Amino acid sequence: MKMRKCLAFMAAAAICAALGFSAEAARAAEAPLAGDKKALVVYFSKTGNTQGVAETVAKLTGAELFRLETVEPYPDDYHTSTEVAKRQLEQNARPALKAVPQDLARYDVVFLGHPVWWHTIPTPVMTFLDGAKLDGKTIIPFCTHGGGGADESTGAIRKLAPKSTVLEDKEFYGGASEEEIAEWIASLK
Numbered sequence: 334m335k336m337r338k339c340l341a342f343m344a345a346a347a348i349c350a351a352l353g354f355s356a357e358a359a360r361a362a363e364a365p366l367a368g369d370k371k372a373l374v375v376y377f378s379k380t381g382n383t384q385g386v387a388e389t390v391a392k393l394t395g396a397e398l399f400r401l402e403t404v405e406p407y408p409d410d411y412h413t414s415t416e417v418a419k420r421q422l423e424q425n426a427r428p429a430l431k432a433v434p435q436d437l438a439r440y441d442v443v444f445l446g447h448p449v450w451w452h453t454i455p456t457p458v459m460t461f462l463d464g465a466k467l468d469g470k471t472i473i474p475f476c477t478h479g480g481g482g483a484d485e486s487t488g489a490i491r492k493l494a495p496k497s498t499v500l501e502d503k504e505f506y507g508g509a510s511e512e513e514i515a516e517w518i519a520s521l522k
């Protein structure tokens with residue numbers, strides 16, 4: 334382990350120990366893609382920005398790709414869709430999904446891609462997190478946004494996946510180049 338990584342791991346281990354997590358969790362937070370981890374990319378995307386990033390993440394990591402889609406589609410009109418999404422968030426709704434990934438036990442790491450909606454994760458992503466068996470896994474969230482950044486997304490994911498190691502949501506303004514995504518992926522190894 335190089336000195337910088339070693340110090341970062343020791344710091345992560347100390348923080349995790351203070352918070353009551355194991356050294357294994359510290360290692361997962363420090364180098365979540367180290368070794369032969371099996372990864373899945375799960376994403377939700379309405380207008381394609383997050384989908385573009387998700388496809389590149391899958392291509393660069395060799396991970397399988399799964400798109401979350403709601404049974405009830407969102408309106409095409411931007412303003413109307415924001416109103417629908419706002420109402421769902423206020424009502425703490427969990428819109429039904431057409432399908433969810435099966436057999437998550439096969440994966441160590443789940444990349445979770447989403448657009449930022451009303452400063453947080455879209456409610457369909459909450460539906461996924463509520464039903465998914467993600468205990469003990471590492472969740473690597475990433476998002477695309479329209480200028481407000483990831484905002485409250487990391488906290489929302491941590492709340493819904495309390496027994497997972499959840500990294501800080503990686504934010505991309507509107508999308509990202511392959512180079513930018515590759516640089517991020519490299520930092521996870």
Ligand SMILES: Cc1cc2nc3c(=O)[nH]c(=O)nc-3n(C[C@H](O)[C@H](O)[C@H](O)COP(=O)(O)O)c2cc1C
Binds near residue numbers: 418448478
């Ligand atoms: C319902 C809705 C709410 C949004 N809320 C935010 C927000 O709070 N902050 C922000 O920066 N962008 C916001 N946006 C912009 C999207 O996050 C941004 O366009 C994103 O890249 C869309 O991803 P997608 O093409 O994968 O759906 C919102 C868009 C929609 C449709």
